[in-house]
Amino acid sequence: MNTEGQPFIYLDHAATSWPKPPEVTDAVVQATLHDAANPGRGSHAMAVRASRILFETRKQLGKLFHIKNPNDIAFTSNTTMSLNMAIKGWLKPGDHVIATTVEHNSVRRPLYYLEQTIGIEVSYIESDLTGKLKVETVEAAIRSNTTLIIVNHSSNLLGTIMPVADIGEIARKHGVKLLVDAAQSAGILPIDVEAMGIDMLAFPGHKGLLGPQGTGGLYIAPNIEIEPLLHGGTGSQSEALHQPHVRPDRYEAGTQNTPGLAGLQMGVRHVLEETVASIHEREWGLSQRLLEGLSRLNAVRLMGPGVGEERTGIVAFNVEGIDPSELSFILDQHYNIAVRAGFHCTPMAHATAGTSDTGAIRASVGVYTTTDEVDTFLHSIKEITEQYGI
Numbered sequence: 055m056n057t058e059g060q061p062f063i064y065l066d067h068a069a070t071s072w073p074k075p076p077e078v079t080d081a082v083v084q085a086t087l088h089d090a091a092n093p094g095r096g097s098h099a100m101a102v103r104a105s106r107i108l109f110e111t112r113k114q115l116g117k118l119f120h121i122k123n124p125n126d127i128a129f130t131s132n133t134t135m136s137l138n139m140a141i142k143g144w145l146k147p148g149d150h151v152i153a154t155t156v157e158h159n160s161v162r163r164p165l166y167y168l169e170q171t172i173g174i175e176v177s178y179i180e181s182d183l184t185g186k187l188k189v190e191t192v193e194a195a196i197r198s199n200t201t202l203i204i205v206n207h208s209s210n211l212l213g214t215i216m217p218v219a220d221i222g223e224i225a226r227k228h229g230v231k232l233l234v235d236a237a238q239s240a241g242i243l244p245i246d247v248e249a250m251g252i253d254m255l256a257f258p259g260h261k262g263l264l265g266p267q268g269t270g271g272l273y274i275a276p277n278i279e280i281e282p283l284l285h286g287g288t289g290s291q292s293e294a295l296h297q298p299h300v301r302p303d304r305y306e307a308g309t310q311n312t313p314g315l316a317g318l319q320m321g322v323r324h325v326l327e328e329t330v331a332s333i334h335e336r337e338w339g340l341s342q343r344l345l346e347g348l349s350r351l352n353a354v355r356l357m358g359p360g361v362g363e364e365r366t367g368i369v370a371f372n373v374e375g376i377d378p379s380e381l382s383f384i385l386d387q388h389y390n391i392a393v394r395a396g397f398h399c400t401p402m403a404h405a406t407a408g409t410s411d412t413g414a415i416r417a418s419v420g421v422y423t424t425t426d427e428v429d430t431f432l433h434s435i436k437e438i439t440e441q442y443g444i
Contacts, residue, residue: 060389060390061390061430062390062391062392063389063390063391063392063427063430063431064392064420064423065391065392065393065417065418065419065423065427065431066392066393066394066416066417066418067261067367067418067419067420067423068210068238068261068367068368068394068416068418069261069394069418070260070261070267071260071261071262071264071420071421072420073422074264074265074266074317074321075264075320075321075324077320077323077324078264078265078266078317078318078320078321078324079317080320081313081316081317081319081320082266082313082314082316082317083313084316085104085107085312085313085316085317086313088100088103089103089104089107089312089316090104090312090313091103091104091312092104092289092309092312093105093107093108093289093309093310093312094108094288094289094290094303095287095289095309104312107312107315107316107319108129108310108312108315109124110319111129111315111316111318111319111322112124112125112127112129112302114319114322114323114326115127115271115322117326118240118241118245118322118325118326118330119240119245119246119247119255119257119273120245120246120247120248120249121247121273122248123276123301125301125302126273126274126275126276126301126302127271127272127273127302128271128272128273128274128301128302128304128305128306129269129270129271129302129306129310129311129315130270130271130272131268131269131270131311132258132259132260132267132268132269132270133160133235133236133237133256133257133258133270134160135270135283136256136257136270136271136272137160137161137164137233137235137256138160138164138283139256139272139280139282139283139305140233140254140256140272140274140280141161141164141165141168141202141204141233142164142168142281142283143280143281143282143283144201144202144231144233144254144278144280144281145168145172145174145201145202146172146174146201147172147173147174148173148174148175148199149174149175149199149200149201149202150174150175150176150177150197150199150200150201151165151174151175151176151177151200151201151202151203151204152176152177152179152192152195152196152200152202152203152204152230153165153176153177153178153179153203153204153205154178154179154181154187154204154205154206154216155178155179155180155181155402155403155405155406156181156185156206156209156211156212156214156400156402156403156406157178157204157205157206157235157400157402157403158206158210158235158237158399158400159399159400159401160235160237160399161204161206161235162401162402165204175199177195178402179191179192179195180406181214181406182406183406183407183408184212184214184357184358184359184360184407185209185211185212185213185214185358185359185403185406185407186214186359187205187216187217189217189220189221189224192221192224193224193228196224196228196230200228200230201230201231202230202231202232202233203221203224203225203230203231203232203233204232204233204234204235205218205221205232205233205234205235206234206235206236206237206238207234207235207236207238207239207243207245208238208239208242208243208365208366208368209238209358209368209400209403210237210238210368210398210399210400210403211357211358211368211370211398211400211403211404211407211414211416212357212358212359212365212368212370212403212406212407213238213341213358213359213365213366213367213368213369213370214358214359214365215239215243215364215365215366218232218234218250218251218252219249219250219251221251222250222251222252223251225251225253226251231253231254231278232251232252232253232254233252233253233254233255233256234250234252234254234255234256235256236255236256236257236258237256237257237258237261238261238262238366238368239262239366240257240258240261240262240263241261241262241263241264241321241322241325241330241333242262242330242333242334242337242366242367243330243334243366244330244331244334247273247275252273252275253274253275253278254272254273254274254275254278254280255272255273256270256271256272257270257271257272257273258270259271259314259315259317259318259321262325262333262420263318263321263322263325264321264322264324264325264421265314265315265317265318265319265320265321265322266313266314266317266318267314268311268314269311269314269315269317269318272305274301274305280305282297282304282305282307283305284307284308285297285307286307286308287307287308287309288303288304288306288307289303290303291303328421333421334366336421337366337367337419337420337421337423338364338365338366338367340367340419340423340425340428341365341366341367341368341369341419342361342362343425343428343429343432344369344417344419344428344431344432345360345361345369346361347428347429347432348369348371348432348435349361351373351435351436351439352444353373353374353375353376353439353444354371354372354373354374354435354439355371355372355373355374356369356370356371357370357371357372357407357409357414358370358407367418367419367420367423368416368417368418369416369417369418370398370407370414370415370416370417371414371415371417372409372412372414372415373415373435373438373439373444374444375442375444376438376439376442376444377412378395378396378412378413378414378415379395379396379413381395381415381438382394382395382415384438385431385434385438389430389434391430391431391434393415393416393417393418393431394415394416394418395413395414395415395416396413396414397413398413398414398416417431
C-alpha cells in the first residue's frame with residue numbers, strides 16, 4: 055500500500071500543534087514584512103510597533119493564565135528554556151527539591167546537573183502505573199531544606215492530569231515554591247496561577263497555545279526573584295554593568311522573536327475565543343474514542359488513565375508483537391498517519407508505566423483533529439494487527 059491520494063492525518067500534537075490557525079501564520083508574515091524592527095531598541099515607529107506586539111502578547115497570556123501583571127511573564131524560546139531558567143535561577147547549594155517520577159527530561163536533566171555541580175538534593179515522588187499521584191506523598195517528602203516542588207500539569211506520555219491546586223496548597227502551607235511544567239496543559243486545561251498556588255509556570259507557545267515553534271514563556275510570581283539565565287542587552291539601563299532588575303527586561307537578554315510572538319498572540323486569542331473548557335472537552339472526547347477503539351483490540355496494551363477518567367488528549371499504547379518504532383513507520387509510510395514512537399524524553403515515566411524496555415506509541419489529538427481521523431487511525435491499527443496475525 056502507498057500513501058498517494060490518502061489524506062494526511064496528524065496525531066502528534068503533544069510534540070507540536072499542526073496546522074496553526076490561519077491568523078497565526080498571517081500575523082507572522084505581517085510582522086516580518088512590516089514590524090520586524092528590534093523591540094525596545096529604538097524609538098522609531100517600527101521599533102515601537104514591534105514593542106507593542108510583545109506587550110499585547112504578554113497581555114493576552116496574562117488574561118489566559120489570570121496573571122495580574124503581564125510583565126511577570128518572561129518570553130523564552132520553549133518550555134525547556136523556561137524550566138532551565140526557573141530551576142537554575144532559584145535553586146542554591148544544599149536545597150532540597152521534590153519532583154515526580156513522570157517528569158520530562160527538561161526537569162530531570164537540569165536537576166541532575168545541579169545535583170552533580172552544586173549539591174542540591176532531589177526526591178522523586180512515585181506515582182502509580184497510570185501516573186496518578188497521591189498529594190499526601192508530596193507533603194510527607196517535605197524537609198526543612200525543601201525550597202521547590204516541581205510537577206508537570208499533565209504527563210506527556212500518560213496524559214495524566216496532576217492535582218496542581220492541591221499541591222499548591224501544600225506548598226504554600228510549608229513556604230515552598232511551586233514550579234509547574236505546563237507543556238501539555240497550556241491552552242488545554244484551565245490555569246489560574248494565583249488560585250492554584252503556582253509560583254512559576256513554564257509553558258510553550260507552539261503546542262496548545264497554537265503559536266509558532268521557538269516561542270514560550272515563564273511566569274515568575276512578583277514576590278520571588280530568580281537569577282537570570284542569560285545576561286546581555288535588554289535595551290534598557292545600557293550603561294549599567296549588572297542586569298536590570300526591572301521586569302521583564304531582567305529575564306529577556308537579547309533580541310526577542312517578534313514575528314513568532316506576533317503569531318503566538320493570535321494563537322492565544324484563538325484559544326480565548328474557543329475557550330479552554332470547550333477545547334478540553336473536545337480533546338477529551340476524542341481521547342475517549344481512541345481508548346474505546348483500541349481497547350477492543352486484544353493485542354493492544356493501553357497506558358495512562360482508563361476510559362471515562364480525566365486526562366488530556368494523549369493516548370499511549372503498545373501492540374504485542376510489534377515494535378513501536380516499526381508500527382510508527384508503517385503508519386507513516388503506508389497510511390499517511392503521523393504519531394510518535396520511542397521514549398518521549400521521559401524515561402522516568404516509562405519506568406513508572408513499565409515500558410522502559412520497549413518505549414511506546416503515542417497518539418495525541420489537537421483542536422483540529424476530527425472523529426473521522428480518529429476512526430481512520432483505529433481502522434489502520436486494526437488492519438495492521440490483522441496483517442501481523444495478532
